[in-house]
Amino acid sequence: xxxxxxxxxxxxxxIVNLVLLTFAYMTLVERKVMARMQLxxxxxxxxxxxxxxxxxxxxxxxxxxxxFPANAVDTLYIxxxxxxxxxxxxxxxxxxxxxxxxxxxxDVSGYVVNVPIALILLFALGSLGIYGFIIGGWASESKYxxxxxxxxxxxxxxxxxxxxxxxxxxxxxSGSLSLVDIVDKQNETxxxxxxxxxxxxxxxxxxxxxxxxxxxxxxxxxxxxxxxYHTEYSGMRFGLFQMAExxxxxxxxxxxxxxxxxxxHGWNDDVLGxxxxxxxLLIILFVFIWMRATLPRLRYDQLMAFxxxxxxxxATLNALLTALLxxxx
Amino acid sequence: xxxxxxxxVWVAAAFACLGSxxxxxxxxxxxxxxxxxxxxxxxxxxLYLLLSAEFVAAAQMLVYAGAVMVMFxxxxxxxxxxxxxxxxxxxxxxxxxxxxxxxxxxxxxxxAVGLKAGGRLSEEADVDAFFxxxxxxxxxxxxxxxxxxxITSIVLLIAAIGGVILxxxxxxxxxxxxxxxxxxxxxxxxxxSISAAQPPEGEAAR
Numbered sequence: 321x322x323x324x325x326x327x328x329x330x331x332x333x334x335i336v337n338l339v340l341l342t343f344a345y346m347t348l349v350e351r352k353v354m355a356r357m358q359l360x361x362x363x364x365x366x367x368x369x370x371x372x373x374x375x376x377x378x379x380x381x382x383x384x385x386x387x388f389p390a391n392a393v394d395t396l397y398i399x400x401x402x403x404x405x406x407x408x409x410x411x412x413x414x415x416x417x418x419x420x421x422x423x424x425x426x427d428v429s430g431y432v433v434n435v436p437i438a439l440i441l442l443f444a445l446g447s448l449g450i451y452g453f454i455i456g457g458w459a460s461e462s463k464y465x466x467x468x469x470x471x472x473x474x475x476x477x478x479x480x481x482x483x484x485x486x487x488x489x490x491x492x493x494s495g496s497l498s499l500v501d502i503v504d505k506q507n508e509t510x511x512x513x514x515x516x517x518x519x520x521x522x523x524x525x526x527x528x529x530x531x532x533x534x535x536x537x538x539x540x541x542x543x544x545x546x547x548x549y550h551t552e553y554s555g556m557r558f559g560l561f562q563m564a565e566x567x568x569x570x571x572x573x574x575x576x577x578x579x580x581x582x583x584x585h586g587w588n589d590d591v592l593g594x595x596x597x598x599x600x601l602l603i604i605l606f607v608f609i610w611m612r613a614t615l616p617r618l619r620y621d622q623l624m625a626f627x628x629x630x631x632x633x634x635a636t637l638n639a640l641l642t643a644l645l646x647x648x649x
Numbered sequence: 650x651x652x653x654x655x656x657x658v659w660v661a662a663a664f665a666c667l668g669s670x671x672x673x674x675x676x677x678x679x680x681x682x683x684x685x686x687x688x689x690x691x692x693x694x695x696l697y698l699l700l701s702a703e704f705v706a707a708a709q710m711l712v713y714a715g716a717v718m719v720m721f722x723x724x725x726x727x728x729x730x731x732x733x734x735x736x737x738x739x740x741x742x743x744x745x746x747x748x749x750x751x752x753x754x755x756x757x758x759x760x761a762v763g764l765k766a767g768g769r770l771s772e773e774a775d776v777d778a779f780f781x782x783x784x785x786x787x788x789x790x791x792x793x794x795x796x797x798x799x800i801t802s803i804v805l806l807i808a809a810i811g812g813v814i815l816x817x818x819x820x821x822x823x824x825x826x827x828x829x830x831x832x833x834x835x836x837x838x839x840x841x842s843i844s845a846a847q848p849p850e851g852e853a854a855r
Binding site for chain 2: 396435436437440441443444446447448450451454455457458466469470473474476477480496497
């Protein structure tokens with residue numbers, strides 16, 4: 321492989337910026353789509369069709385005063401959003417987006433890193449991201465923040481189990497934890513959303529809960545908790561938390577595409593691979609927004625009962641059945 | 650160059666590991682202690698990575714830093730971080746004994762490792778590309794270490810069942826009848842009637 325280290329650097333910069341751009345425009349798309357679903361117009365003042373709205377929001381967030389609660393624990397209060405944002409951004413490194421190309425005599429692979437434990441690495445980073453939420457809520461020294469972060473923590477820990485178990489079927493079928501291998505295997509056989517349909521459903525539901533989105537957005541239930549763990553945050557610190565949440569959603573959708581929908585494979589994917597990947601990613605993101613606009617929020621006991629009594633057994637049974645079938649066939 | 654980088658990372662991780670371990674027992678606030686423990690587990694994971702045990706490193710982050718320590722922080726944040734100075738009132742016999750025990754452990758480990766490994770410590774280990782990967786670890790679990798693996802799984806299963814039993818006993822105890830949200834959702838009839846009946850009684854008593 322003729323791939324010097326600086327190509328990885330370039331790829332990282334491009335991917336991080338693309339993910340940030342997707343995040344910025346997801347906020348706009350989300351508001352627009354939800355507005356249309358509720359028979360409103362949505363933001364349409366900044367630029368044509370409101371296309372400059374994310375830039376306006378960014379400028380507003382940066383110029384806003386960053387409040388600081390008098391009793392807050394300063395170091396942790398400042399570090400918490402950074403932890404969340406960094407872990408969210410790092411996770412994208414292991415997701416493959418193309419077959420690899422030869423550009424100006426250099427081999428450029430279609431991923432930033434290909435580690436044999438990519439899937440576990442993704443989950444490990446996701447679980448580290450929880451610290452940002454807990455620390456942020458605790459360091460704010462506010463009742464609303466603390467309750468919000470407690471809810472986040474309980475919810476994320478509960479649904480992480482189902483999330484990890486739901487991808488076990490995919491891992492068993494492909495015989496690897498590397499996302500590159502999983503995508504290759506799907507190209508050889510079939511896309512895993514057909515044989516792993518139950519896995520896909522449990523993954524998606526657990527994924528919505530993991531990203532704190534409606535109908536599982538109890539950590540941020542406005543009516544009860546103001547805004548959850550980031551109640552005391554403002555300005556760009558709040559922006560970082562918001563960014564982490566959206567990027568977690570994007571990463572999870574990308575993981576969904578990679579595990580169940582053949583990754584970057586599609587028609588003429590030698591050249592168009594990344595475009596196929598982005599197209600599939602956008603469709604999944606749209607479903608996320610659609611769910612938010614359609615479903616009302618669950619009660620807290622419903623959330624916990626659903627996670628432990630329905631989702632977890634379903635994911636476990638799916639993994640067991642897959643293992644039996646793979647051994648038997 | 651690569652070797653130098655490994656040394657830099659090793660020194661950083663080793664000192665972070667020691668520093669965070671000391672921080673765990675010296676912080677007055679339990680929340681900070683728990684965070685220092687997370688740092689300790691993280692720097693241990695880096696040391697595992699340097700020993701090309703990627704799977705162990707990732708599992709360490711996922712299980713210990715990700716799941717276990719989150720529960721620690723959860724409980725500490727709920728109970729409220731009450732600061733207790735660990736050295737309040739000067740070093741008592743416990744502190745002295747703790748330092749002595751730690752020293753004994755250190756000597757024991759150094760001696761044990763030194764005796765077992767002998768001169769091999771200065772040689773580089775011969776490690777192939779699959780070492781520490783999921784395939785190799787899975788193979789070892791199901792061949793050489795099958796008994797330990799199965800016993801561990803049974804112990805974990807017992808712990809899980811015990812957790813469920815303890816949780817369900819606590820919920821059906823006499824003092825929490827109709828009080829917990831899980832019950833109110835499941836058996837809808839008694840809980841609302843009790844809560845609806847209480848205010849008029851209070852009114853009458855007043």
